[in-house]
Amino acid sequence: MPVSVVVGGQFGSEGKGKVALEIVRRNFGPTTVVRVGGPNSGHTAYDKAGRRWALRQMPAACVDRNVDVVFPPGSYLDVDVLLEEISALDYPTDRIIVSPWAQVVTDAHRRWEQEAGLVSSIGSTGSGTGAAVMAAIARDAPTFPLKTLHAEHHGLLAPFVRCGDTGELLADRLGSGQRIVVEGSQGFGLSLLDGGYWPKATSRSTTAAAALAEAGLAPRWVDDVTMVLRSYPIRVAGVSGPLPKETTWEEVARRADLALDIREYTTVTGKLRRVGEFDALLVRRALAANAPNNLVLNHLDYVGPAGGIGDPNSVVSQFIRRVEAAIGRRIDWYGFSALDIMAGREQATS
Template sequence: MPISIVVGGQFGSEGKGKVALELARRAKEPVTVVRVGGPNSGHTGYDYRGKKWALRQMPASCVDRNVDVVFPAGSYIDVEVFLKEIEVLRYPKERLVISPYARIITEQHKAWEREAGLVGSIGSTGSGVGGAVMASVARGAQNLGMTSPDAAHYEPLAPFVRDASEHLRRKLDVGERVIVEGTQGFGLSLLDGGYWPKATSRATTAAAALAETGLSPLDVDDVTMVIRSYPIRVAGESGPLLGETTWKSIGAEIDDDSDLTEYTTVTNKIRRVGKFDPELVRKALIANSPTNLVLNHLDYVGNQETLTRSDSRLSQFITYVEGNIGRSIDWYGFSPLGIVDASLNEHRNAFL
């Protein structure tokens, strides 16, 4: 009864979508992917033909269009975004399942976030997820003034609404793999990220993602945590970022004249970027206890060809990371297209 959970260990945009897609491709059994959370962050993946997909509602792990996609009770759906994405993906509609208890994001929720000042004060994307969470938790409280429609009573989603928990249980009972694609990162977690109120509206750990699926912890056999060489935060007043620097400075360190500037998927604003923060990652490791750890964006540190040289900037950075987080890296990421098994690096340190 195998479940893989993919989570971020920093502030999001670590490359979780790419990793979840890689897990789906490597699986020996049929795969179902689960998208928890909402469309307040983008997930990017490249399909088999090399086409880039930057998705907000659909999971990046579905871009090959060969897996079932489930939105469980703990998901928040922007119907317009969802319908547009399945149209451009040309996704087989019979492979889409939405829990009747999934919550719908309305214009009312988006307006509440704007009027509450969250976009400016905490760097919120204004996608309405926070408002939808508030409305759901309020349970119809008259002094909040927001409704919380569910998928079961939202006509445009009627063709997709089924018992998601039962669907997932059937898959697990016959040995199929379920991949839960988490959102954002540990440093943004509402409960334990350590940066409240500069946080998102949900908990972002593996345990929290699993709770949103309605499945049992006894089903999980893999937790994959993804981190990046230079962590980012979204633009604006989004919270502290250790050793904040510029994209130009990062490029200069590796003599790269190309523009490394990253933009947020949802708001298309320049991401803030900082130095690697071992303390944040150590806390994320405690909360998630991953079976696999992925270090992405290593091309921002050095060329993959220098990985076999113990004196290279790249190898020294990996040694620094492993020594300061007390954990070996299992997979390296040098591009948006995949990951490399760390066992290929002959100069591993004592944490192996």
């Protein structure tokens, strides 16, 4: 069955949005994109006109405005952010479908995270997503201060709540041959259950299996799990958690002989990201948890130019070989820019 799941193999910001968009563009039939997670992470992609979009609610895979977008029960919606992005994209509202059971992030959720000190203690974005997760788990317990608000009870979402069960809707589309692309968020190292860095973690599991559960899709429908990596993993600034072999943006630029400023800032908070060396141990654990059939390595422009792929002795080719040897797995696709990806050696020659 035609379901693609896109997940991150490090600490997020691996370029999942660009890859999900590429999967949509390579699919010649009708496509539906499912966005799981909440507004606590940003996905970036460039539309066909070359305009850059950094989105927190709408999936990056929708920027060409040619797919249906589904927010399933396992999505967490900041309504103001969602409506702003729909307006900015000028997205056809009849192509957006929200589950009545999707969770709404409220002012109370955001306020609780701020007052709980999560922003300063674990580097949380303070978006309220984690508090919304807690409220859902508490199930309106009288002793718990946070309550859940479902999409069906938020008036501004009424135009998008047009079906009773988005899982059944997606199953019907699969039956008619449509491809479903599930755009996961964040990365394996941030996963609440299995990332290994608790409590410096996000509020959800971030594996392919978890994304499917949030989307309301059965595992047997999946024919593609694509895991996305970056040459130098990042974490957000401050006390966000360990980053093995942490280095500096200046050192990364020096190695690649880059004169430009390559420092990165987070989409949600605008803080300078921390950067580290490629961590094979983390990636091997992510491979075991996700079993991807496609592996993408982005940000190779931080290593060397794309032209080096044709030279086995180039710094880029040597870096890729070291990565493949360390993780015990070939790289299927390479990314040298924010705009596209290119086939790896085996893909190009097969």
